Amino acid sequence: MGRGDLSDAEWARLEPRLPKNVGRGGRWKCHRKVINGIFFRQRTGIPWRDLPARFGKWKTLHDRHRRWSADGTWDRILRAVQAEAEADADGRTDWTIVGIDSTTCRAHQHAAGAGQHPPRIPGRHKRPAQHRPDEALGRSRGGLTTKIHLAGDGGCRPLAIHITPGHWGDAPQMIPVLERVRVPRPGGGRPRTRPDRISGDKAYSSRRNRHYLRRRQIKHTIPEPKNQRANRLRRGSQGGRPTGFDKVVYKRRNEVERTVGALKQSRAIATRYDKRAYVFHGTVTLAAIRLWLRR
Structure with missing residues (x-):
């Protein structure tokens, strides 16, 4: 087993979640060797063609990662691993305070220049549904960037x-992020989508977000900026009641910041090399799967 490869315990948890076969045209190559190669590329950020020969043909790894990013396989595996952790008494999901945050990733020049139409997936007749015209690339002073909201x-x-372009704001993306929280329950039924409390910084403070959280009966700890506080006081009784804020609870916001730091330990996430947004989303999802397997 090489450095960064899946351990036997991690592989035992991951193997039952993987697709069994291609469907037509033959069987998959060894899943473990291919996934170890994908993890190696994600951790080091090297080009696909420069992968060590011990992982097999680079095109096999590239095509499988691209296919599973397009058809949602990585997303389904992530939910399955989350469901397993929810059922485990020792590693159960902590819903008491769910933090929300974002981070900006610099896009390499190889990530730019994607065509207007996404390429077809081998063996598929439809183009990937995750295609977006902006490819989650935004231009700022530092160049092209991509933002990860989680x-x-x-x-x-x-x-x-x-995943959004780097110049998009944080507040409008809070609701899309929370709408993606869907952790299957161990006993079956509807997946859990509502945390007990949301914690975020000032960037997520807006009347729209607070109204959404109240409607879903989700407690929140989000500080109110000075300009919003002054505007509320200026309007008097029409400005509404003061927002509640607990400094002790807000100290746990470091948890989501540590989560961001753990994801960006992978060089293929700290710097985006993937042209397509759905492939980069698959790369980030794969790193999230690894965090769930390790913890």
Whole structure:
């Protein structure tokens, strides 16, 4: 087993969640060797063609990662691993305080220049549904950037991931991130989508977000900026009641920041090399799966 490869315990948890076969045209190559190669590329950020020969043909790894990113296989595996953790008494998901945050990733020049139409997936007749015209690339002073929005539980594990261009704001993306939280329940039934409390910084403070959280009966700890507080006081009784804020609870916001730091330990996430947004989303989702397997 090489450095960064799946351990036997991690493989035992991951193997039952993987697709069994291609469908037509033959069987998959060894899943463990291919996934170890994908993890190696994600951790080091090297080009696909420069992968060590011990992982097999680089095109096999590239095509499988691209296919599973397009058809939602990585997303389904992430939910399955989350459901397993929810059923485990020792590693149960901490819903008491779910933190929400974002991080900006610099896009390499190889990530730019994607065509207007996504390429077809081998063996598929439809183009990937995750295609978006902006490819989640935004231009800022530093160049092209991509922003990762995520919600993490108290155990520093990602619950949901959302990819946007780097110049998009944080507040409008809070609701799309929370809508992606869907952890299957161990006993079956509807998945859990509502945390006990949401914690975020000032960037997520808006009347729309607070109204959404009240409607879903989700407690929140989000500080109110000075300009919003002054505007509320200026309007008098029409400005509404003061927002509640607990400094002790807000100290646990470091958990989601540590989750972001753990994801960006992978160089292929700290710097985006993938042209397509859905492939980069799959890369981030794969890193989230690894965090759930390890913790």
